[in-house]
Amino acid sequence: MNFTGKVKFIGETIIGQNKLGGQWKKTTVVLEGAGQYPQSICVDWFNHDLDFTVGEEVSVEFKTKASEYNGKYFNNIAAVRWDVTSRGETKFTGGNEATVSRDIPKQAHVDASNDNDDLPF
Numbered sequence: 001m002n003f004t005g006k007v008k009f010i011g012e013t014i015i016g017q018n019k020l021g022g023q024w025k026k027t028t029v030v031l032e033g034a035g036q037y038p039q040s041i042c043v044d045w046f047n048h049d050l051d052f053t054v055g056e057e058v059s060v061e062f063k064t065k066a067s068e069y070n071g072k073y074f075n076n077i078a079a080v081r082w083d084v085t086s087r088g089e090t091k092f093t094g095g096n097e098a099t100v101s102r103d104i105p106k107q108a109h110v111d112a113s114n115d116n117d118d119l120p121f
Helices: none
Strands: 002-010 014-017 023-032 040-046 057-069 072-084
Touching: 002 040, 023 057
Parallel strands: 040 072
Antiparallel strands: 002 023, 002 057, 014 023, 023 040, 057 072
């Protein structure tokens, strides 16, 4: 699935450790679409540094997953790939590590036993 909108909010990056001892990090971003009645979406970025700021327009490809906990269901929306469309005409060539499009590695298993809330994700 895809969504394009302006970055409205970037949350604090949460860092944790999985059961195998590997480190993970998650950053939550809210995007607001255009139009007379703009819709917003909250997307989680896992294990990646963000290369955009509040106010920039971003097009994100994301995956959705429903999780059950104590008989209640919750939606997870995780970014898979994104493009900073407000910089759309700026292209970098050569050996520079300045690409605007990024792929995100697959999410590692998260150990929720150390979290303060009672949700497993």
